[in-house]
Amino acid sequence: MHEMSLVQGLFQQLHTIARENKASKVIRLTMSIGPLSGVVIDSFQFGFDILSKEDDLVREADLEIVIPPVIYRCSGCGFSKETAGARPEQCEECKDTILIPEGGDDLILQQVEMEQ
DSSP states (O other), X not given: OTHHHHHHHHHHHHHHHHHHTTOOEEEEEEEEEOTTSSOXXXXXXXXXXXXXXXXXXXXXXXXXXXXXXXXXXXXXXXXXXXXXXXXXXXXXXXXXXXXXXXXXXXXXXXXXXXXX
């Protein structure tokens, strides 16, 4: 489960941010996890829940996970469709089945709320 190592990397990033801002506690953080990132959301949340119990900085932090939509662009006609759901089977305009995803593969720390 590589999500545990991703959470560990997140905690390292949070410790760096906390040091830079002289903060002692993370209250809330928002992660954007794209549906094409290869990250299993439930496993990431589970890893966060387990590992945060061992880390004073994030022990009581609330994790919000945002799943951004993906834009699928048709290779035939260029039509694009934004969806937060499953990949479209075909282009709505020309019925081509070669749809190229744009975005949706990011793992981004969007926001952190800390206190001193």
